[in-house]
Ligand SMILES: NC(=O)C1=CN([C@@H]2O[C@H](COP(=O)(O)OP(=O)(O)OC[C@H]3O[C@@H](n4cnc5c(N)ncnc54)[C@H](O)[C@@H]3O)[C@@H](O)[C@H]2O)C=CC1
């Protein structure tokens with residue numbers, strides 16, 4: 001029986017390995033992690049991450065050919081294929097701080113693999129890493145090899161949170177990069193045969209190592225660039241009376257451009273877009289390509305602009321101050337159908353409003369109070385380290401309450417901010433909300449999920465990203 005071990009039981013390692021176990025009953029899959037709490041959760045009824053369809057898959061395989069364990073060394077020792085899906089956060093100190101990927105977790109994983117291995121292994125990069133990381137890993141492994149042969153493959157993951165299971169069941173493509181040597185080709189074929197058990201062969205792409213590593217950074221950069229493009233247009237729409245939804249639809253009807261990923265928003269979030277673009281920028285700078293670096297930097301700058309533009313719009317339309325006003329925040333996760341808050345635009349918006357002394361009441365169906373308090377008190381980039389290595393006792397942010405109901409959050413509020421596009425927000429009884437709010441009552445829709453005209457009929461003053469402005473908002477400056 002082929003044995004797979006995956007280092008890192010996170011948003012990628014957990015779902016990816018669960019699907020491999022489900023689709024390949026003849027393979028034994030062990031997912032291991034240094035976080036005892038995370039592994040305990042994977043072995044319980046309360047999985048550590050919320051992802052539609054995940055629980056069903058885990059329940060079908062757990063204890064049969066899918067195991068979650070903290071016995072990292074035992075499972076690496078036994079494995080034929082070792083996936084590495086550990087954190088690759090942005091460096092916060094030293095050379096490349098604020099841009100370069102921090103490969104501490106990766107390097108320690110590689111050294112541990114070299115220490116415990118007694119048989120040949122295929123080591124698969126599942127984490128998103130800088131181009132040429134495979135070469136560094138190869139060096140660590142071969143310098144400590146004790147005669148054991150390793151083949152390094154790059155197999156970046158393209159799943160999106162909230163749709164991870166569906167993306168894994170039916171991926172647009174699986175990408176495998178390897179060394180262009182007979183041993184390299186053989187390793188690529190071995191991994192290909194795993195995916196081929198459910199993915200059509202024409203969707204399994206094989207390339208050299210550096211193309212695979214760079215394609216992952218490039219794909220995320222292109223996706224984020226689309227959002228920054230439409231968000232940049234949203235500012236111009238507000239200034240001119242155009243409607244960004246209509247513009248995006250008309251633009252996307254061109255089959256060369258396509259309709260997907262053109263929703264204007266308060267800004268993109270998530271653990272990867274910003275981190276991976278910063279990493280790409282750093283690689284460009286290191287390779288003497290400052291113009292290319294500058295080009296990609298703009299994607300992040302527009303994203304930051306969009307978030308501060310939103311806060312400014314809110315504050316300026318509420319008589320230029322939100323001091324001691326209650327603002328209800330509906331949605332804190334970085335997108336719907338996940339409880340993940342890493343790099344969520346809600347953090348920047350909340351911090352902006354707190355900076356203006358607002359009183360926040362936050363509701364998200366999947367995010368706990370503890371998580372929100374941590375997020376609002378953590379330093380930039382600290383969130384992307386393993387849970388048990390993050391600051392343990394965050395100072396509770398005063399002026400923030402976290403509630404378990406949208407109606408509770410909005411009661412007596414001056415304004416409602418929608419920051420995540422949860423489906424349930426579309427079905428709220430806005431008449432009831434309006435009746436219980438201070439007047440004038442404002443709605444700032446950062447995801448364009450509510451029917452603005454209906455809300456206006458109720459009496460709300462409504463701001464929707466990139467849509468023609470209410471007379472109330474027209475004269476208010478919204479510059480960043
Ligand atoms: N979250 C996402 O949707 C996607 C993430 N990625 C990439 O995948 C990688 C992992 O991301 P996530 O799963 O989101 O992170 P995560 O933080 O959810 O999971 C990483 C896990 O690795 C564990 N870990 C760290 N060092 C370890 C070691 N030496 N041995 C064993 N376990 C160790 C941590 O405790 C943590 O549980 C990152 O490089 C990320 O850029 C790629 C595609 C999608």
Ligand SMILES: O=C(O)[C@H]1O[C@H](OP(=O)(O)OP(=O)(O)OC[C@H]2O[C@@H](n3ccc(=O)[nH]c3=O)[C@H](O)[C@@H]2O)[C@H](O)[C@@H](O)[C@@H]1O
Nearest residue numbers: 157158159160161227261262263265268269270272334335
């Ligand atoms: O490398 C990764 O981590 C992953 O990053 C993204 O996946 P994810 O961040 O989970 O979610 P997305 O659906 O891409 O959304 C990212 C952010 O962009 C925002 N977004 C998305 C689409 C859109 O049209 N407008 C928009 O503002 C979302 O609300 C969210 O905040 C990519 O879509 C995945 O392919 C990739 O594997």
